[in-house]
Amino acid sequence: MKTNGIKKLMALATMLVAGLILSCEGAANEPAPVDLIASWEDPIHVLDFNDPECPGLGTINLRALPKVAAGNAALLDVQLEAYRVSYRRRDGGTLVPAAFTRTVSMLIPAGGSAVEVGSFLAFEPGALNQAPFAALFPINGGIDPETGDRSIDMDLIIDFYGETLSGEGVTARAQTAITFCAGCGGCV
Secondary structure (H helix, E strand, C coil): CHHHHHHHHHHHHHHHHHHHHHHHHHHHHCCCCEEEEEEEECCCCEEECCCCCCCCCCEEEEEEEECCCCCCHHHHCEEEEEEEEEEEECCCCCCCCCCEEEEEEEEECECCCCEECCCCCCCCCCHHHCCCHHHHCHHHCCCCCCCCCCEEEEEEEEEEEEEECCCCEEEEEEEEEEEEECCCCCCC
């Protein structure tokens, strides 16, 4: 008799734990009630390392767009917490600068105007003195050893991470293609 009671109790406990796991997984997979949208305004397409008049890489704007109307709209505001910069070659080469992550603190109001991210690091300090960029300088031959070209074509990718004030995680990506060179006629 005791054995049947223990078996029933174990079965009930197993079902309870399974139900909790499934409900937690469902909550974790629920999409956030806002879309975080990143847009890259006026990006440059050619970055000449020798051009002292080269403007910045452009402006990135973020917007938090509610998917549905909410009772307390302020809980849909997004607290931006970090961004990650990575790179992908477009020219057949494989060497890229190391990806990195930086913390940031910025509030993006839900449904409001786009918020300009402001200044951000697109490259770690010293990246121009390392592969693949270092090879482009005349002192190092001026040619990318992987492609044989005087320029390097790659995507600059910035992923933004944050969460709504109610605790749901959100992400957005800004990406642009840039040709990097040293002494190729200026930034465009």
